[in-house]
Amino acid sequence: MAPTPLAQPSQAVSRRRWLGLLASPYPRRRLLLLHWLIACVVYVGTAVLLVAGVDQGWMRFGALLGWSSFVTVVLLSGYGAIRSGWSERFADPALTQWQLSMGVIAVNWGYVICGPMRTAALFPLMVVFVFAAYGLRFRQIGWLTLFTVLCLASAVAIRQWLPAWIDSAQPPSPLQVDLYNLSMIAVVLPAFALVTARLSALRKKLRDQRAQLADALAAVERLAVSDELTGLPNRRAMLETLATNTRHARRGLLPVTIAMLDLDHFKRINDTLGHAAGDAVLVGFAELVRQLLREGDVLGRWGGEEFLLVLPGATAAQAQQVLWRVQAAVRDQLLAGQPVTFSVGVAAHRGSESAETLLSRADAALYEAKHAGRDCVAIASGESQVAADPI
Ligand SMILES: Nc1nc2c(ncn2[C@@H]2O[C@H](COP(=O)(O)OP(=O)(O)OP(=O)(O)O)[C@@H](O)[C@H]2O)c(=O)[nH]1
Known part of the structure; x- marks a missing residue:
């Protein structure tokens, strides 16, 4: 039976209601959830590529399952913390440092398990460092860079010396490829991080200037209606x-x-x-x-x-x-x-x-x-x- 003309709008309304429930009535939280959604898209995209890797026989399904479970827990806890407002007790309600650290771990985990695709698995690091410009300060970006290089070094070590941990469908690859990837990241990432930190500093300067402007405007408004000598209304x-x-x-x-x-x-x-x-x-x-x-x-x-x-x-x-x-x-x-x-x-x-x-x-x-x-x-x-x- 063809749908009645009334069925369409009511479906749209209920879809909007569901979206409204998933998002948040508070604009600030909605913005944070939008960033969370972008991270979701990147994770899901990576998962799809990993599925293709399983299909090609480059990695085992069990390894994909372990990685996906970790990512799901990270995403759900991030969503819950932001949507419920729990994260607002912290100076950074977006929990940027935690979310990006988890992202770095997920990328390196992917590097360990996905065999010949592992170089491509490093690309999402770009997303991590673009987000860092939004929520991290100069020093935090420096720490994140160091953390990323150390994680990749550990990933290389695990690949080479603890192959039993990998559940790999492939024989161990030559160390040179992994060392090449590690060196590339160690060279490129600090430069990338420097640009990110510069962007972050510019954003902070802009925020400070906006706050100063708001203060100045409030002072001008106050002066416009009060007598300078007595402080009474003029x-x-x-x-x-x-x-x-x-x-x-x-x-x-x-x-x-x-x-x-x-x-x-x-x-x-x-x-x-x-x-x-x-x-x-x-x-x-x-x-x-x-x-x-x-x-x-x-x-x-x-x-x-x-x-x-x-x-x-x-x-x-x-x-x-x-x-x-x-x-x-x-x-x-x-x-x-x-x-x-x-x-x-x-x-x-x-x-x-x-x-x-x-x-x-x-x-x-x-x-x-x-x-x-x-x-x-x-x-x-x-x-x-x-x-x-x-x-
Ligand atoms: N110190 C000071 N003096 C002011 C200010 N504004 C006005 N005046 C002075 O107030 C005085 C007002 O003088 P008049 O208008 O003659 O009034 P008055 O001496 O109070 O005399 P009556 O009002 O008739 O009782 C003038 O000397 C002004 O210069 C001010 O902001 N500070």
């Missing part, structure tokens, strides 16, 4: 905070009240003690006020000796209480050795007014507070009147 950041809060207030989500704070007679501090002392007062003031506010209130430097405070969810009266408390605390403390006071203009957001209108009402209230003698809180017209801390 005028640009406060405009955004204000825009967000007035938008919420207009939609009826959360009322907002703002306050403009201005240090009194700050010019005198600068003129008598110098600009550095003035800076220290600004830093001390910012730090002290910030500590006295509740979480959610946002204090920013508006410019010069002027600060903007946004109090989401507060009414003008509540803001006034908060600011009286802050004024009392500032009055009680010397900032950079100086007694300091400040005046405040408060405005609560009304109806559908814009951030600009709200700001200009707070500014006008601040002007009133200055005119009323300073060190007091004035509330924007229509809401209340100028008042000093009653305590």
